[in-house]
Amino acid sequence: MSTPDKPNTQPVPPPTITYPEKDKNTGVATLFLGSGIPGALVQVWNIEETHSLGGGQVSKNGRWAFSFSGAQSPGEHGIKARQEVEGVKSGWSEERKYKVLLRPPINIPVVMEPEEEAEVDAVPVFRGDVTQPIGRVSIIDLDNGLEIARADVDSEMQWHTQPTLPLKEGRYRISAIHNINGKLSDWGRVRTFTVTSEGKG
Known part of the structure; x- marks a missing residue:
């Protein structure tokens, strides 16, 4: 029953x-x-x-x-x-x-691109800067915890990269981490953007 x-x-x-x-x-x-x-x-x-x-x-x-x-x-x-x-x-x-900590050993990376609430295509450019000219920056998809892009830091303390694989359409929340010889910064500020078939505009 x-x-x-x-x-x-x-x-x-x-x-x-x-x-x-x-x-x-x-x-x-x-x-x-x-x-x-x-x-x-x-x-x-x-x-x-x-x-x-x-x-x-x-x-x-x-x-x-x-x-x-x-x-x-x-x-x-x-x-x-x-x-x-x-x-x-x-x-x-x-x-x-x-x-x-007011001054952590490694400062958080700053994401300049994509801008907050931007609409981008499936292979957007990630760009930003850090405070030390060494190491690499990882871009993490906060909805699954996976690294979607990685960039080496240049001598000007800047970095830029694109996703390893094209991103599916939808809304994304990412953060960035600066890795210097295995030591990690805190998480950077959350950046939210949307992947669309049209991209910008």
Whole structure:
């Protein structure tokens, strides 16, 4: 015998926090990233719940990401997150503590191109600069954690590259990491763009 469908009374589970990593060091404008229910809106707050650090929507791949919009003060920090689905809020995630460094050993790379909210073709140019004329920059697709492009830094502290493979149409959230002899910078600020068949214009 089949039983009638019961209304879904399950509470919304809290999201998870992947970055910043537990007890690790970050820069002042670090990446907040984790997983949740696709379509949900995730909000990140300080542990005391006195202020929000920002929010991001969970992608269809179940990942959310955003950069802190200002500059965090140096020292120990603690955060927690919750998500909202169709007006229903989850409980809080586990607390995540980390340390902010005012001057990390390797500064984050800056992405100049594509510009924020740009429309690009399937093989866009990624371009930017760093603060040391050495190493390489990796472009990471934040919705799957995969490297989609890599560039060597030149003597002018600039880098440019294109994706290893053409990108599928759709919306992308990327970040960049500067690698110097195996030592990594913090995540660069999130850059959002859309790949279209027409590209720019």
